[in-house]
Every structure is written in structure tokens, then in C-alpha cells.
Amino acid sequence: MGVKLLLDKAHVAGIRHFDVYRREGGYRSAEKALQSMTPEAIVEEVKKSGLRGRGGAGFPAGMKWSFIAKPEGVPRHLVCNADESEPGTFKDRYLMEFIPHLLLEGLLVSSFALGSNDTYIYIRGEYAWIVDILETAIEEAKANGFLGKNILGTGFDCNIYVHRGAGAYICGEETALIESLEGKRGNPRIKPPFPAIQGVWNRPTVVNNVETLAAVVPIINMGGDAYAQIGVGRSTGTKLISACGNINKPGVYEIEMNLSVEEFIYSDEYCGGIANGKRLKACIPGGSSVPILPANLMLTTAKGEKRLMNYESLSDGGFASGSMLGSGGFIVLDEDQSIVKNTYTLARFYRHESCGQCSPCREGTGWMEKILINILKGKGQASDIDLLWDIQRKIEGNTICPLGDAAAWPVAAAIRHFRDEFEWYVNHPQEAQTRNYGLAHYADPIHVPA
């Protein structure tokens, strides 16, 4: 059993409520931070911990906090990103649903560190029942003096508000989220200015993921150095992984980042192996936007080393033979799954979610979807595969926000590693409608022009 820092108490009966949470040691980090530390010292501790953003990009949290502008007389805001819409990802939901006070505690400490008196949780609109859970928890914290005015007699005021979105993946992107918080369409902003300088209502704003902010609690309790001892290298601490697909035990797991992918998939403590005794075909380890890998490259790197569940190891080999930890949405495909169909559903997702501001993303995602459905239905041509490759190349890097890249990468990786299956669909259109292709033949990676 690895160390658990976030979910160790998630199963205690009644932990959703303040009294039980407090009895189990909750809000100690808030007392320590507010009563004995300066905001600067908290930022320092988070820097020392090596904590990296858990929303997908993995940017060091302490460094991000140190960028926040502090113009005289202008309020600053912390915004918690609970939009969680990346396919395969359902870890923030679990944390908020089962142990909401952990998030509130992390938000309180982080708000104190950043000087945010009004902090927002931007939550995806579909998580409607979690809004109630969070609002109840906020009321409890307020009634017990851990939110509201003059918290713990320190003179620090902090309110937390839940802002419910309304169905738009793009609002997870931090500048789109800010637009949405201002009551507008979720169109990402051009950066700079960065939110740390001009965010919501043109005020300095820090946006962090739910899990990132919850991790501040153990960091303050145990100290940044001790936190940094857990994990390996620059992948410090623990990570929540939401596992789904063809596995025996889908669910949310807190792991130490020195765990091997093989153990994660096959051991009974985690996914419990591939369902129905089938074989592993492919895996998308970090949410739908990260490259899909065939089984062999998932379990070991191209150099033949065991692949581990952390930032560095999962991206080892770059796009040629690696993937990314991303949001921790771990999707497993067995030998009966069609890579073409899976890629099609993801392409449809990105077309649906493109905000439409940039033509490469708006048009490109639509073309990719159309070409993929044609191939899937047995109406594709050999040239379509190269056309898909060409389109994704033209989207990547040419858009305002990274949704364009996120749409391009899954298609690129599917063609790179499973080209033989795409060709089979094109060359045997009728057969492809009647049976599965089966395990990959692991075609050599296609030549990628520089």
C-alpha cells in the first residue's frame, strides 16, 4: 500500500461533515498556516514541495503563485478549477463528493497565501449535486469559524463561492473559465496578459485544479521537504488517477508516483487486470488529449525500461514513443476495441467542444471527425489517412488555446501507432464492419517530418 495523503480519510463514515472531518484532524493546516505562517512562507513551502499542477499541464504550483501581481488596492482572486471535462477524468468529482472539506481547507490556506478574500470554485454544470455538497460544507465551515470574517481571530476574511458552469469542456481552459465566470461565452483569451496579472474582472487571478489545491493541506501539515520525499524526481507527492475502460476495477486511486504502469493495471490493489480475461491492446494514460500508446510501449519505454506512473516516465520518448500523465484519466482498451472508433468518438468530442474562434481548430476538428466516420463506416480511401495526418499537423500549434493541440494529438498518436488498423479499415471495408481488427501489429512509427 502506498502512502495516501488526500484520500486516506475519504471512507470514514460522515467525513463529508465538518465535525467528523475536524475530529479526524481536519483544518490543522489552516490553523498552522493562518496562525503561525506568513503568506510568503506558505508559498515557499509549496515551492519546496515540488507540487505540480494536477489539472493537466503539470506547471509548478508554487512558482505560479509567486507570479501573482499585487497592485495596491486591487483585490486578488483564487479560482479553483473544478470543470473536470477531459474524457477519462473523474477524480476531482470523487474528492469533492466524498471529502469536500479537504478542498475547502486547501482553498482557505491557498487563499491566505495569495491574499484572496473572495475565492471561487468553478464547477462543471453537470455536477449539480456536488454543488449542494460543497455549499453545505461551506456553511458548516463558516458556522465553525473557518470561513467568513476574521478567521481564527487573525483578521483574515475569506468567502468561498461555488459558480456552476453549463456544459462546455473549453471552460476548463483557464482564460475561458475566467470569461465564463464573468458571465460570457467560454472563448479563451489571448495570452499575455496572463491571469496572474489580469484575470477575472481584470484583477490578478490564480487558477488551480481541485487536486492541486487539496494537496496544499498535506504540504502544510508535513512540510514541503517531507512532501517532496514522496514520489520520484520531479514527480513529487501522490497523484489521483481515475481509471476506466476494460478493467476489472474502474475507480479513483491515489498512487505514489513510483508505481509501475504494469502494477497499476494488473495488481488487485488498483485496476485488477483487464476485464473478462482479455489482453491489453492500448491505453490512454492521462485523459483523452494525451497520445494513445499500444500495450508494449505502455508497459515499457522504447529504451526497454519499466514505465512508471509519473510525469517524466509517461512522457519518456516524446511523441514518437511516449505519452503524458496529463489529468490522470487512465483509459484502458482491450483487444476487442477498435482504435478507429475510439479515435472517432474523441474527434467528435473535440469538434463539439471547439469554441470556434480559430479556423484551424473550428474547421480542422470538423474535417477530422468526418474523415474518421467515413473510414469507420467503410467509406474511406487510402489517401484519407495521410489527409488526417496533414490536418492534425496544421492544427497543432496554430491556435489561441491548447484545445487545438488536444484535438490533434489523439489523432496523430492513433495513426502513428495503429496505422495498420486504419489501413485495414480502408482496404477491407466490408470485413471491418463484421469483426474487430484485434491486437495491434505495432507498425513502425511513421516518418514524422521535422
Added chain:
Amino acid sequence: MPAFSPDQLTEFQRLVSHYPEGKQKSALLPVLHLAQNSFGGWLSAETMDYVADLLQIQPIEVYEVATFYSMYNLKPVGRYMFEVCQTGPCMINGSDDILAYIGEQLNIRPGETTADGMFTLKTVECLGACGYAPMMQMGKTYREHLTKEKVDAIIAECRANAATNN
């Protein structure tokens, strides 16, 4: 013109109070949810104009938002809405079959409402329940690990619920 009840107005005030003075437009998304829940599950032009008026913003600002986000319904919907997820992870776990089965049972296609106004079927993209697939959203709740038997039970439950609550 639609109008909020006193309770709904209190909730409206609470939502607006979350944002700084003069930034009441920020409450638009939560207020549109309130309006949609209060006025029959969808947003008519009159409802949107009413919201614009309450928030002291232009109607176009409300239309822009209402058309952007997938949770706002711009046409009337059935009393019960089945929003079936069809993205990769749910597809892997058989969402196609569940969607087809619901369609057969209700005799409608995605995007349609039954003639009696009872059910609307809709496809949606990943709802953050991928580990509990196949799944659908029904109002404020998620229905997960769906099977044909569960679908039958849910439809029966809705019919019974409608019969008792008219």
C-alpha cells in the same frame, strides 16, 4: 412575461451576491440554470429577456451565453430528460447499445421528445463518470452502470413518478 416566485427571487439575490458590486453579469450562468429549472426546463426568448432585465444587461448578452453552453435547452423538452454519454470511455463500455435500447423503448431518436411530452432523449459528451459507464444524466442525478434492466426500471420509475405527481 415569466416571473420568479419570492423564493426564486431570494435565490436570485443570493447568486448575485457572490460577485462584486457592478459585476452582476457574472451571475448569468447560475441564474440561467435557476430560470431553466423554474420555467419548464427550457429557456424561451421571454425567459431570456426577463433574465436580462433582472441582471440589467442586454438581451443579446443572454442569448450569446444561452446558445454557447450545451446544458441550456432552447426548445421545450420532455418532463424527463435522458442524456446519454457517448464519448470514448462510455463507448468502450457499451453506450451504443444502451442508447439504441432507450431509443427502441421510447420509440424516439436522440434529439427527440415522446409525443406525450414525457421523455426527451439526448446524446452528450463525457460527463465525468467514465469509470461507472455506461451512464446518463437525468436531471440533477447521474444514472450509472446502465444495463437494459436498469433502463427498464428507470423508465417505469419515471412513469410512476409522473402518475403520482401529475
